[in-house]
Amino acid sequence: MPGAHQFVQMDLAAGLLYAFFAFFFILCLWLHREGKREGYPLISDRPSHPLRVPIEGFPGVPPLKHFKLAHPDAHALNRQERDLSALLEPADGYPGAPLLPTGDAMRDGVGPASYAQRADVPDLAFDDGLPKIIPLRAAPGFVIGESDPDPRGKPVVTLDGKIAGVVVDLWVDRSEMILRYLEVEASGGARRVLVPMFLATINAAGTVRVISVTAAQLAAAPGIALPEQITLLEEDKVSAYFGGGHFYATAARSEPLL
CATH class of the missing domain: 3.90.50.10 (Photosynthetic Reaction Center, subunit H, domain 2)
Incomplete structure (x- = not known):
């Protein structure tokens, strides 16, 4: 009969199984981090956080991704998000309450009328480099x-x-x-x-x-x-x-x- 002190033997099948477990764990972490490219870091609106501490969680927010465009945007890295604090107010006093427009939502560009801070340059055609x-x-x-x-x-x-x-x-x-x-x-x-x-x-x-x-x-x-x-x-x-x-x-x- 085998003794009580026996080393675990590693064969090819077991090695491949453990390698798959490790790969899947790393893949889940990577996908979770990549999912934080939009909307993160979160900004707390709890009263206990008067400084509106940013919340990232684990893993943290990934570094900025740089795209090699045919017509690069020189101001992409310095572009700031819009400050909507004066255009929206919470519908109620509890944390995470929906935000309601305070003025003309269409002209203010909030909610379904929101827009992104894209480059203020025309989109160019690939063949002649002119506005398309x-x-x-x-x-x-x-x-x-x-x-x-x-x-x-x-x-x-x-x-x-x-x-x-x-x-x-x-x-x-x-x-x-x-x-x-x-x-x-x-x-x-x-x-x-x-x-x-x-x-x-x-x-x-x-x-x-x-x-x-x-x-x-x-x-x-x-x-x-x-x-x-x-x-x-x-x-x-x-x-x-x-x-x-x-x-x-x-x-x-x-x-x-x-």
């Missing part, structure tokens, strides 16, 4: 197909049934060969705004419907600095504004169904 999203008036060789409705010169009807303006041009993505924005001149000719193409519908007659915002909200949409160029930051602001309108455009949209 431009209006048709500045894109020689790009035209609307004969079988497709052309909304230029057609009215834009918004959520409240009002005519908010007229489409004056279309913005094309030269790399993807797709229309990205409608350029709308607001009623009264006060200003021009860009409306995301995928948040608009065009009927056979060319009439455009934008149900995410009202006429007044369309006229107050974020603008662009240059008439024939849109930056990555401006794209995010425009898309967030009109997308957030599906929740914030009217009080009824943000209220519960029952």
Whole structure:
């Protein structure tokens, strides 16, 4: 019979099993750390933490990941997160309570209308290094197909049934060969705004419907600095504004169904 003092023998099967256990443990730690790239470190809102101590947990927040882009952003490492403390307030006094907008959520860019602090430079095409999203008036060789409705010169009807303006041009993505924005001149000719193409519908007659915002909200949409160029930051602001309108455009949209 084997004695009471016997060494554990290691064979190939046992070694592979223990190696798998070690690999799986390291993999779980690595995945948990990688999952902290967004939203961490947490900022405590407990009264016992008056200094709002950042919370990372274990394992800690991973180091910044640097992407080698075709057109590098020189300001990416110095960009700070937006301070939303004056734009939101807790719905109740307990820690972790939902945050409610204190003003115009769509214009403030909070909640569903939030946007990212992207680079304030245009997205460039790979072949010629020029801005890839431009209006048709500045894109020689790009035209609307004969079988497709052309909304230029057609009215834009918004959520409240009002005519908010007229489409004056279309913005094309030269790399993807797709229309990205409608350029709308607001009623009264006060200003021009860009409306995301995928948040608009065009009927056979060319009439455009934008149900995410009202006429007044369309006229107050974020603008662009240059008439024939849109930056990555401006794209995010425009898309967030009109997308957030599906929740914030009217009080009824943000209220519960029952």
